Amino acid sequence: MNLIWLRTDLRLYDNPALYFACQNGKSRVVFCETPEQWQEHHEAPVKLGFRSQLLTDIQHRLHELGIPFEVIQAERFEQLPEVLLKYCKKHKVSGLWFNREIPHDEQVRDQQVATLLQENSIKCHPCDNEFIVPPEQLRTQQGGIYKVFTPWYRSWMTQVSQLPATLLPEPETQAAPITVHSDPVELSNSTAHRNDLWPGTEAAALECLQKFCHERLHTYAEKRDLPGINGTSTLSPYLASGVVSPRYCLWLIQQTYADHSNDWREDPWLRELAWREFYRYLMLNFPALSRDQPFKSETRFLLWESNSENVQAWQQGQTGFPIIDAAMRQLHQTGWMHNRLRMLTASFFTKLLLEDWHLGESYFMEQLIDGDFASNNGGWQWSASTGCDASPWFRVFSPIRQSEKFDPDGAFIRKFVPELDTLDANAIHNPPAKIRDNLGYPHPIIDYKEARERVLTRFENLKVMTPQKGIRH
Template sequence: MQLVWLRNDLRLDDNPALYFACQQAIESKDAVSVVYIASPKQWQAHNESPRKLGLIQETLKCLRLKLADLGISFELLEVNSFTDIPAVLKAYCIKHEVSGLHFNREIPLNEQRRDKAVQLAVSRLDITVECYADDRIIHSNILSKQGAVYKVFTPWYKNWIQKLFDALPEVLPPPKAVSSPLTATQEISLSAAQVFREDIWLSNETEVLALLDRFCRRKAEGYEASRDYPAMPGTSVISPYLAIGSLSARRCFHQLILSCAEQGLHLGEAINHVWTRELAWRDFYRYLMLNFEHLSRGENFKTEPLARAWRVDTQAQAAWQTGKTGFPIIDAAMRQLLQTGWMHNRLRMLVASFFCKLLCLDWREGEKFFMEHLLDGDFASNNGGWQWSSSTGCDASPWFRIFNPTTQSEKFDKDGEFIKRFVPELSALDSKSIHCPSTEQRLALNYPEPIIDYKFARQQALDFFKV
């Protein structure tokens, strides 16, 4: 039997481990089985969102049926933590007479250590262990001409782009059936999972691929112009599917190339597309985590000692968490997160800047809160984004760059449409006052006063961050 161990790669399409396991099974007339190992205590330690686990649960239900149609059995196993997995997989391999174990590489440090322990345990059984490429578009380790690891995005990105011109990444099709269809009988239930918004998010891979296709064909052309406006449906909204692996980044890039070609655009325009650059940032944060282990330990990327200690203000932190800061755009963004499990990307920058710069609170507390609530919580990207916002990260926002939430609101939500959607108590205000209601309006609408004075907080932050 060929055994495929799924983790953050819950798909048939462009899944190297599943594809090559099935190829090998067809050639040797072998069976294929797939396992997914739930680890509730590990998820809790990693601050995984219950909503994200809910999406994983429903995605597994759909995937189980698709696998059964291909003659591939599926089994859900459960352990407490990663340290329990080697013994469980070893026992499974012995029981089912597994001859080959296949899985796709993961980048964070805990996952790497887990996989090495599994390889050691299983290889002692004279079982072939095949570890395939991770989930980056370009998974080779990009180095400078001097052979050094990049610490700045722009030169890394130029190298990344050149590699795409040199050779496009391979995108694998779904595997072929290995036998006649099976009957899927096991119930799929993850103990830590909670209900997510099924009216918003998709758990069926076919529908996810259709969503990607619609974005590339209909929205990608206007993405650069509309992506910063949270009231507009200008973004791809595929981040949850990348986070759990029901969609691959390579497939995203490939689909963009196809759509650009259909519109008469040449390959270079797809490679240099602004959305490709967003996919590159995802690759870059994974590249950093792969090359700098201390990022997986929750440490600042910049390893030099900091001349400051983050402030502690539990009341301000609680106001930020609950969307009650008194700054409408900040509160709307946080309420969007709490209600949907997702937040518009520009708003992620705004609320992170507010947290780290204007409140001077530890970025790790904000990173943790995001992971606990985001449906698309992704360790590498979330860590990279928060360290960028707090000026502690690689190629981060300058310490003196501090967003003004009111002017940002006036610029990117001019008519207050987004604010009205998530802070409905302000919906009667005009397009000018909604960005900064008067004291009288706040009293009448039961909306809180700002928890900080922006000008004072900005100067305090400049003093705080200045070395």
Template sequence: MKTNLIWFRNDLRIMDNPALEKACEDKDASVIGLYIATPQQWKAHDMSARQACFIHDRLIQLQDELDALNIPLLFHSCDSFTDCVNVIVDLCKEYSVNQIFYNNQYEYNERERDYLLKGKLSPDIECLEFDGNLFTAPLTILNSQKQMYKIFTPFRNAFLDQFVQNIPRIYNQPKAIKKTKIKTHKIPEFDYAKQDYEFFNPNTQKALQKLEEFCAEKVEDYADKRNIPSLDHTSQLSAYLALGVLSVRQCFHYLTQEHPHFWENQKSGAFTWFNELIWREFYQHLIVAHPYLCKHKPFINWTDHVKWKNNKDHFEQWKAGNTGYPIIDAAMRQLNQTGWMHNRLRMIIASFLVKDLLIDWRWGEQYFMSQLTDGDLAANNGGWQWAASTGTDSTPYFRIFNPTTQGKRFDPKGEFIRQWIPELAKVPDKFIHEPQLWSEKKGNITEYPQPIVTHDIAKKKL
């Protein structure tokens, strides 16, 4: 009997999974699922303990879902991607595998791993690759010189021109296939640190429910309310997309059920959210076109020679949420306690680290990956380089967010600040963004630090 192996990576779902659908097309073939944990590789890539915990919880759910389809999910753990290749080669021999199916990953080490695998497999074993986690395959949206776009807006316009002419379909969830005699075992604990995460549920139906409710109830006001951190008005689907619990195609199809042809009104909340999914696409395409982005290199070469201050004490205070700037500190405390941060706040705190404190953006990028449940190299790197003025489409180096002004604009009454900084709970709205002024008058919040730098002075040093 023919045997197909479906290798799960960051596509931990049975719905809208092209690799899984294709692996199950031949009704006479048996299908085996596989997931390989690589803890040492995760450490090298700064994966957070929260994300590892979420992956583990999701694998338990996925194993049950595959079991209902009579597809066993095997689990292996090894140190590195090189060892991972050896595991697959051995499994192919053990189970007489004829074909391997997987959805592509685009990071440099992952692509090198897949290339190595193809070279080690027996010539009669075929690898079938799919672009299951994006709308379009990388390097298919190019400018007139047949090169990857360097600026987002022309990329988006070209993307939309292609997209609306050939809207991608949702891949079918396979039906149950013939049962195999392969026994599976409960997913063991990872040899990795564990930490609880918030906001995300590893259950497929819970994730789909969250997507459906967002498209039906919140997306219409998304453009107006997405920047207000005290409101629950972002999708909070990022971890599902990062690990492939949900796909971008599912997001699009749920969105069009509620808002057909939303792309015809680019000022709508629906289009504004879809635009964020295109940003995600853009960053994924960029790391394929420019692999050095995966190697801690800036997109703009000359910025690699910037002389950073890299004050370690300032960095520790930034990490802990003790900078003396309430909106910065509330954002960092939210990250540290939950493993997630509101997107507007990500921009504000990144600007502060890089341009107020003059600390290398790579320090911030690494710290984010070590904390985030939704850590995604392409998006995280793209966002940090945008804020640092080292990346594609980035803000000019002389543009710097004023943390006090940003706080007043997006959290005017300090509702978000008070949620995460209890020592400021009694500070009046008038002083919530500059509590040192209140402290001078009342002398009653000495437990909250003074600003570690003065923004107006820091700005002049850029």
């Protein structure tokens, strides 16, 4: 008997561990619930609600194939070796199959599980799932690890261009359908998600991806930065939970371009998938990133503010900067935020409020339906100028100018800051004081020019005080 352990790979199609285990013989599937660990990792209740629905869908589909599925319990990762060993003995399991994960805690967990099971003559079969290109194939000419995106991306694209276009099918029927009634999965600490935006099924995820590629992929470059329109893929919740594989995304991009006789290698959305993979590459090769360390070690000495009122205003969408407030309210209402706005809100938090990026990083993880540790960490460190390939420390975005550029008619602001709905396209980006008072909208919590000078001074002082070094691991 084989046992497949699902984690952030909640799909049947193109799932290496699931496919190869089922090819190897009779199989069972488990998902391990670890609520105390999830809380420590700032997993959002809305993401757990989304995963509950995904697991319910997987349970139903596996049972139709005659493959047993269960959710098993442990509070923390360190309890899983004994829990899984007990389960394996109960069901006479001879081999455990799982897809590798990148963060440090997850790697330690997997090693501890593998050690105990192998001591009990149960073989472990880790499979590669997170990367389109195996990370060990991406090395500099000197054999080192890439620390800058552009040369890494050139090497990555060379490898991608040579990959065979093969995807793994769903597992075949194993036995008669399992007809015993199973209750819907409801993970601990989960809350309802926006099912109208992201239905929790693999079929919905594949439909979302196919619709994007057929209808919006070719306009992605010109519309991706405009939050007031539906110009992005909105696929990130499905990618973060592994409901679609990055390999399938690549394959569909290639197929879409083949239909239009264009070169898929120039696709801007593929470049975004590459950024996602680059952040995973960094976290794999620099484990300190998993342990709250900045990539640029000297930025550990940056002097942050600690203004709880400003942090709260930012969290609640009450900063007095309409585009920032609209973005934060979108986060609360949907569990998701447009990518351009993630950059703006993170930059506002770290550069203009000068608050520690760790606070913003964990807050986003606690709210996001698509919370992805590697990508979230990479994005926040980019915005804070503490990371690899980070935004230059002297780049400080003006929320008002960004708002005028990317939401010129104020459509996005009107949707999420309805108290400003009556204002015209000129006033809505920075309403005059009297109008703010009349509409009950707050005054700006900081003066942009003063805040900009403050952060530039802090980084200048840091530059003088410390040598410029990268993270050590």
